[in-house]
Amino acid sequence: MAQTQQVKDLAAARAKTSFPVIDLTRYIHGSDEKIARRKHLASLISNDPDVKQGLAMSLRLYQLKEEHNLTQEEMLVCMDFIDEYLPVSLHESAFIPIIYAQGSDEQAKYWAPLAEKHQIIGCYAQTELGHGSNLSQLETTATLNRDTDEWIIHSTTFTASKWWIGGLGVIATHALIQARLIIDGKDFGAHGFIVPIRSLKDHRPFPGVKVGDIGPKSYGGFAKIDNGFVRFENYPIPRENMLMRFAKVTREGLYVKPPHSKLAYGSMVLLRSHMVRGAALTLARAATIATRYTTVRRQFNVPTSRKDASNPTLETQVINYPMVQSRLFPMIAQVYAILAAGNKMKSMYESMLSELMKGDISSLAEVHAISSGLKSTCTTIAATGVEDCRKIMGGHGYSYFSGISHLWSTYVPSNTYEGDNFLLTQQSARYLLKQVKVATTDPEKVTPFSKYVIKTIDQDAFQAERCSVETVNDWLRPEIQLAAFEHRAGRLVGDLAIAAMQEGMVWSDLNQECWRLCHAHSQYVLARSAVESVANVRDQGTAKETVKVLKRLSDLFALHTIQASLGDYLEDYYVSPSQCQSLRQQIKNLQEALADDVVGLVDAFDFPDHFLNSALGSADGNAYQHLWDAAQKEAINQVEVVDGYKEYIVPILTQYGAAKL
Numbered sequence: 001m002a003q004t005q006q007v008k009d010l011a012a013a014r015a016k017t018s019f020p021v022i023d024l025t026r027y028i029h030g031s032d033e034k035i036a037r038r039k040h041l042a043s044l045i046s047n048d049p050d051v052k053q054g055l056a057m058s059l060r061l062y063q064l065k066e067e068h069n070l071t072q073e074e075m076l077v078c079m080d081f082i083d084e085y086l087p088v089s090l091h092e093s094a095f096i097p098i099i100y101a102q103g104s105d106e107q108a109k110y111w112a113p114l115a116e117k118h119q120i121i122g123c124y125a126q127t128e129l130g131h132g133s134n135l136s137q138l139e140t141t142a143t144l145n146r147d148t149d150e151w152i153i154h155s156t157t158f159t160a161s162k163w164w165i166g167g168l169g170v171i172a173t174h175a176l177i178q179a180r181l182i183i184d185g186k187d188f189g190a191h192g193f194i195v196p197i198r199s200l201k202d203h204r205p206f207p208g209v210k211v212g213d214i215g216p217k218s219y220g221g222f223a224k225i226d227n228g229f230v231r232f233e234n235y236p237i238p239r240e241n242m243l244m245r246f247a248k249v250t251r252e253g254l255y256v257k258p259p260h261s262k263l264a265y266g267s268m269v270l271l272r273s274h275m276v277r278g279a280a281l282t283l284a285r286a287a288t289i290a291t292r293y294t295t296v297r298r299q300f301n302v303p304t305s306r307k308d309a310s311n312p313t314l315e316t317q318v319i320n321y322p323m324v325q326s327r328l329f330p331m332i333a334q335v336y337a338i339l340a341a342g343n344k345m346k347s348m349y350e351s352m353l354s355e356l357m358k359g360d361i362s363s364l365a366e367v368h369a370i371s372s373g374l375k376s377t378c379t380t381i382a383a384t385g386v387e388d389c390r391k392i393m394g395g396h397g398y399s400y401f402s403g404i405s406h407l408w409s410t411y412v413p414s415n416t417y418e419g420d421n422f423l424l425t426q427q428s429a430r431y432l433l434k435q436v437k438v439a440t441t442d443p444e445k446v447t448p449f450s451k452y453v454i455k456t457i458d459q460d461a462f463q464a465e466r467c468s469v470e471t472v473n474d475w476l477r478p479e480i481q482l483a484a485f486e487h488r489a490g491r492l493v494g495d496l497a498i499a500a501m502q503e504g505m506v507w508s509d510l511n512q513e514c515w516r517l518c519h520a521h522s523q524y525v526l527a528r529s530a531v532e533s534v535a536n537v538r539d540q541g542t543a544k545e546t547v548k549v550l551k552r553l554s555d556l557f558a559l560h561t562i563q564a565s566l567g568d569y570l571e572d573y574y575v576s577p578s579q580c581q582s583l584r585q586q587i588k589n590l591q592e593a594l595a596d597d598v599v600g601l602v603d604a605f606d607f608p609d610h611f612l613n614s615a616l617g618s619a620d621g622n623a624y625q626h627l628w629d630a631a632q633k634e635a636i637n638q639v640e641v642v643d644g645y646k647e648y649i650v651p652i653l654t655q656y657g658a659a660k661l
C-alpha cells in the first residue's frame with residue numbers, strides 16, 4: 001500500500017533529529033540492558049490474551065512473574081504497562097513498602113514474605129468518611145486490652161467508616177489501618193496496625209468486620225480497582241500487629257515514644273517520590289501523542305517560517321505554528337525537568353533511608369518537605385498538561401481513541417490522593433519558615449535546597465537584588481536562571497515570615513501565601529535538578545548534540561516557568577520591563593531551536609504503541625488510518641441497521657406521518 005502523507009510527515013520529522021535518540025532513552029530508563037528488558041516486559045503484557053479484568057489481571061500478573069522468573073522490580077514495570085490500577089496495586093505500592101518502613105525488623109521478617117508471596121493481600125486504610133487529610137481527627141480507635149494483650153479496633157462513629165481504600169472492596173485479606181492508639185483512656189494519636197479483614201480459608205469477613213466496595217468513581221476512571229469501605233465492631237487483633245519500628249507498646253502496656261515525631265513520614269516520602277517520576281511519565285505519554293499527531297496534522301495553507309517550500313500545495317503541519325509550539329514544547333521541557341527532579345528525589349530518599357536506619361534523622365525534614373512540594377507541583381503540572389495535550393490536538397483529541405481520555409481519567413485523582421495538592425503546600429511552607437529561623441541563628445545548618453533563605457536575612461541587601469540579564473542570551477546562563485528562582489522563593493518566604501508575625505494572624509489566613517511559596521520552591525528544585533542533570537550528562541561524556549538538546553530543554557523549562565510567574569518578579573522590581581521582553585524573545589528562540597528535535601525527544605521516552613493505546617500517537621504516524629480502523633471495530637458499526645430502529649427511530653420519523661420521497 002502507498003505510504004500515506006502522515007506516515008511520510010512523521011518519518012521526515014524524525015529524520016531531522018539532531019542527536020542520537022538512544023542517548024536520551026538511556027538517560028531516562030537506564031542501560032541498554034534495562035531498555036531491552038523493558039521492551040520484553042512490555043511484550044509480555046501486550047501479547048497476553050488474559051490481561052483483561054481487574055481480578056484476572058492481578059492473577060495473570062503474578063502468574064507472569066512466576067512463569068518468567070521476574071524480579072519484584074520487573075513485575076512492577078509490567079504493572080505499569082498494564083496501565084490500570086489493579087486490586088493488587090496498593091498491596092505492591094503501599095502495603096509491602098510500609099511494612100518494611102514502619103514495621104520492626106521482626107515484623108518485616110514475619111509479614112513481608114507472606115505479602116511478597118501474596119499469601120496475604122493488603123491495602124492502606126487511612127481515609128474515613130469524615131476525615132482523610134486530618135490524621136489527628138481520625139475516629140477509628142485501637143484500644144489496648146492488657147488482659148488479653150490485644151488491640152480492640154472500633155469504628156467509634158458512623159463517620160469513622162474507612163472509605164476509598166484501594167484493594168479493600170473485593171480482594172484484600174488484610175488492611176494496614178491508621179487508628180488512634182488508646183491506653184488506659186489516654187489517646188496517643190494515629191498509628192498503623194495490620195488488621196486481618198477476610199478469612200484466608202474462605203475469604204469471608206471476620207465477625208466484627210463489615211467490608212465492601214464504595215462503587216463507581218468519576219470519569220469512569222479507576223474502574224478496575226476495588227476501592228472499599230470497612231467498619232469495625234470491637235474487633236480484637238494481637239498487640240504485636242501494631243507496626244513498631246518507631247513507636248512501641250510493651251506487654252505491660254507501656255507506650256514508648258518514637259525517637260522523632262516525624263519518623264513515620266519516611267514511607268510517605270517513598271510514595272511521593274514515586275509520584276514525581278510518575279508525573280513525568282504521564283505527561284511524557286500525552287506529549288508523545290500530541291507531538292506525533294500535530295506533526296502529521298495539516299491545516300491551512302499559510303506561510304510559516306518552517307513551511308516546507310519543496311511542496312507548496314501541501315497545507316502547513318500544525319506543529320509548525322508557533323502558537324502550537326508555545327503550548328507543546330514547554331511541556332516536553334517539563335517532562336525532562338521532572339525526570340531530573342525524580343532522580344534527585346530517589347537518591348535523596350535512599351541516602352535518608354540509610355541514615356534513618358542508623359538513627360540519624362537530620363535529612364528527614366528536608367526530604368519530606370521537598371517530596372511534599374514536588375508531589376503537589378509535579379502532579380498538578382502533569383494533570384493540567386494531559387488536558388492541554390487534548391486541546392492541542394483539536395477535535396480528534398476528544399475521541400476516546402486518542403488515548404488521552406483514559407490517561408486523564410486515571411491520572412487526575414493523583415492531585416488529591418497521597419495528600420491533597422493544596423494542603424501539601426502548607427507542609428513545605430512551614431518547613432521553609434523554620435529554615436528562616438535557622439538562618440538567623442545558625443546559617444551553617446540551613447539545608448542544601450533552602451540556602452537561599454540566608455540572603456533574605458539582610459532585608460536591605462535582598463530588596464536591592466536585581467536580575468543581571470543584559471542581553472537576550474544572558475537568559476541562557478544557568479546561574480542567572482537559578483538566581484531568579486532563588487530570589488522569588490526567598491522573597492515569598494520573607495513575606496510569609498513577616499505576615500506570620502503580625503499580631504492576630506492565624507495560619508489558615510496564610511494558605512494562599514503558602515501555596516505560592518511552595519510552588520516557587522518546588523519550581524526552583526525542578527530548575528536546579530534540570531541544570532545539574534545537564535552538567536552530569538556532560539561530565540559523563542555523552543554526545544555533545546545530546547547535551548545541547550538537554551541544555552535547551554533545561555533552559556526552556558526555566559524561562560517558561562519564570563515567564564509564567566512574571567508578576568512575582570515584577571512585584572519587587574527584580575526584573576525590568578525590557579528584561580521581560582528579552583525573556584519572551586529567548587523563549588521563542590528556544591522553541592525554534594527545538595523544533596527539529598521534538599519527535600526525537602518524544603521517541604526517546606520509548607513507549608510501545610500498545611501502551612500509548614492511541615490512534616493519533618502511534619509511532620508510524622498513520623493517524624487517520626488508525627482512527628478509521630478503530631471506529632470500524634466498534635460494535636455499533638457491525639450491523640447496517642442498529643438495534644432500536646423499530647422502537648425509537650421509526651416512531652420519530654413517522655410522528656407526523658411517513659415522508660413520501
Ligand SMILES: Cc1cc2nc3c(=O)[nH]c(=O)nc-3n(C[C@H](O)[C@H](O)[C@H](O)COP(=O)(O)OP(=O)(O)OC[C@H]3O[C@@H](n4cnc5c(N)ncnc54)[C@H](O)[C@@H]3O)c2cc1C
Nearest residue numbers: 124125126127131132133164165166413416417418419422
Ligand atoms: C482515587 C482515589 C484513591 C484513594 N485511595 C486511598 C487509599 O487507598 N487509602 C486511603 O487511605 N485513602 C485513599 N484515598 C483518599 C485520599 O487519600 C484522600 O481523599 C485525600 O488525602 C484528601 O483528603 P480528604 O478527602 O480528607 O480531603 P479534605 O481534607 O476533606 O479536603 C477537601 C478540601 O478542603 C481543602 N482543605 C482541607 N483542609 C484544609 C486546610 N487546613 N487548609 C486549607 N484547605 C483545606 C482541601 O484542599 C480540599 O480542597 C483515595 C482517594 C481517591 C480519590
